[in-house]
Amino acid sequence: MNMEYEIVIGLETHAELSTETKLFCGCSTKFGAEPNTQVCPICLGMPGVLPVMNKKAFEYALKAALALNCEIKQFTNFDRKGYYYPDLPKNYQISQNYLNLGTNGYIDLRINPPQADKKRVSIHNVHLEEEAGKLIHPETTGADFSLVDFNRAGVPLLEIVSNPDMRSLDEVESYMETLRNVLLYIEVSDCKMQEGSLRFEASVSLRKKGEERLGHRVEIKNLNSMKAVLKVLDFEIKRQTELLNSGSVVERETRLWDDVLERSERMRSKEEAHDYRYFPEPDLVPVLIDAAWIAEIKRTIPxxxxxxxxxxxxxxxxxxxxxxxxxxxxxxxxxxxxxxxxxxxxxxxxxxxxxxxxxxxxxxxxxxxxxxxxxxxxxxxxxxxxxxxxxxxxxxxIFAEMIETGQTANRIVEEKGLIQISDERVIEEVVKRVVESNPNTVADYRRGKKNAFGFLIGQIMRETKGKANPRVVSEILRTFLDRVVDNEVLPR
Ligand SMILES: [Zn+2]
Structure with missing residues (x-):
């Protein structure tokens, strides 16, 4: 990596909230059901239906915003984010744009290996929105169509947007892990990346060291594991370094990560960026958050x-x-x-x-x-x-046995007669026997061979079926060998 450049990284995180039902209807959010069995006119976007806010989902979002040290808006509402895609039945997504639930938060990280200084990453905003459905591309050869599963459409989704505060891949890794741990601690999301409950999008730019102005930012979507995030950033940093070193310009664009080819590819340039035509959602009433509610939620944060x-x-x-x-x-x-x-x-x-x-x-x-x-x-x-x-x-x-049988340690020890032998006279007997039957090893010990001692210990433990107290064995054997050596009464 070229040391002339400073790396500037920000992450957007999507976490599905683990409520029983969807954000605006009573459909189940359970993962893995048969396609399109957990749908209703509301989450299918039929004409004339009205969304009703899931209070639990809102509380989870509020809890997360508080755990991430955000300022909470006392008055918040929802917006329509307009775009067309087959997995979005209404052709708009209910999200928050103008009055995000939480703003100006932060998260403190431990960097691995832990350093004296903590790293603080500031959170731009935390907001609540609804999930889209999921496209399924049939693997049948010659299939020129895709299928869509709306079970996921309308599942409550928390979006956490960090500021571009991260300067290394270590920091990015720690951010992802810490954020995941926080969400799990406060029990608002199961964060199962393999089921898509937790997803990341990264933006990365480089700038000359010491420069204030940010370089052109490249956004990367489609990241479904922490490993992929780190891989794509590593790839992207190298790509941008090469471009800058050769005097070219990094274009502002969105790229998609290909997990198979392990490379990112252009999805769209800045010019092609979506205009989402945000406007206030008229079908939902604003949410008023008073101090008492905030205090109540705060009490539930461990x-x-x-x-x-x-x-x-x-x-x-x-x-x-x-x-x-x-x-x-x-x-x-x-x-x-x-x-x-x-x-x-x-x-x-x-x-x-x-x-x-x-x-x-x-x-x-x-x-x-x-x-x-x-x-x-x-x-x-x-x-x-x-x-x-x-x-x-x-x-x-005994531990293995406890798991296997569900018995307590005391019971297992009693039943199997596993009590440790600490009786010195018993151990002395065994030591004597082992020393006498291993004259060559004892001679090795005299010549200063270190592993001879370990070998004798091993023999003694075997004779006692592993039940001898190793500390006592070691002491007795040491005394015994030294006495034997001093008196020159080595068995021949
Ligand atoms: Zn529904």
């Missing part, structure tokens, strides 16, 4: 991921990495804090969650809130290790 992350580092003395993994998702952070409330050993509990619980979840995909190993059950197991009843190796097996 501590947000970045604040929670900072508190975890501070309060539980966790590493930046651990705090991040634990707070990315509200359910995981809640699980952690429930465990710590029962047993105040944050570092150990954090290790169990970030390694074992999350690995299991990744494999099996369960919901943390209904995980069979409840916080109380995990704590019971963690305590067993801390109290020396079982070693870590056995504890991992």
């Amino acid at each position: 501590e947000l991921p970045v604040a929670r992350y900072e508190r975890f580092v501070e309060e539980y003395c966790l590493s930046n990495y651990d705090a991040r993994v634990l707070t990315d998702e509200k359910a995981v952070a809640d699980y952690f804090e429930q465990c710590v409330k029962i047993y105040n050993s944050p570092k150990t509990i954090s290790n169990w969650i970030t390694n074992d619980v999350l690995r299991e979840r990744k494999e099996k995909g369960f919901d943390i809130y209904s995980f069979v190993v409840t916080p109380a059950r995990l704590v019971e197991l963690v305590k067993m290790v801390d109290e020396g009843k079982v070693n870590l190796l056995t504890a991992r097996e």
Whole structure:
């Protein structure tokens, strides 16, 4: 990348709100139904029908605007955005243009790897609008038509427009992740990118370092994964750098990303840009938002991921990495804090969650809130290790068994006789036996070979079926070997 240029990136985010019903009618928003089974005259745009605002959708939008630190308009209304496309039955989309619900917000990011400074990206506006339907292009050879599914038409959609504040791909990645986490924390969208519930559009321009004026902006649409956003921006930055280096001008245009060819292509130039002929929607009454309503919604906003992350580092003395993994998702952070409330050993509990619980979840995909190993059950197991009843190796097996059978750790330990051997006399016996039957390894140890010690430990653990307390084994073996070496009574 050419260092002469500064990268200027802004993102538009569309998030489908997870209400049961659509924005202006009672049709279901459930994903994956048979095409055109969740439609009615309103969302099909039949003549003479009237939209009725879904209060829940409006509240979700308000909640998101507040979580993104926006100023809230006390008086807001809706506009018609006119354009023709087959997935838009009314030939206009009900959106907000003149009086957006929220303006002048911001979101604070952690940059990966975490830096001392936080990055603040300002939010230009947050507004509510309706989804369009979805075109389906049949894969039949020779098919010269497309089909349209209106199930999605009228689903409430939140648009979040950032200012062009991002200066690197790291910042873009962090913005997307943090925004997604915030929306999930406040439970207004499921943010499933694979189902299209969360989508991004990027605008990017380059300017000479130190220059105030922004370069010509290129907008890129059709981005359905965070990976695609980063890929397209990387491609676009290179393309624009080459153009500028060769003395050409970057044209202001909209480009489409082709995920298969991994390149962007021109969709339309500035001259061909749509004139949406916005005008106030006459069929909807304005919404008045009073202070009491705002206060009520504010009370439902939990501590947000970045604040929670900072508190975890501070309060539980966790590493930046651990705090991040634990707070990315509200359910995981809640699980952690429930465990710590029962047993105040944050570092150990954090290790169990970030390694074992999350690995299991990744494999099996369960919901943390209904995980069979409840916080109380995990704590019971963690305590067993801390109290020396079982070693870590056995504890991992018990954990797997707990998931498999739904039993508690205590029950499994009792049934299987897994109590750790910490009795020094028992361990000494085994150590003696192992040392005597491995004279060559002991000789290696004398010559200073480091892995000889590890090998002997392994043998001892095998003899005790993994139940010996590793700390005690290590101490006894060390003493034993040193004594043997001192007295020159090595078995021959
Ligand atoms: Zn409908």
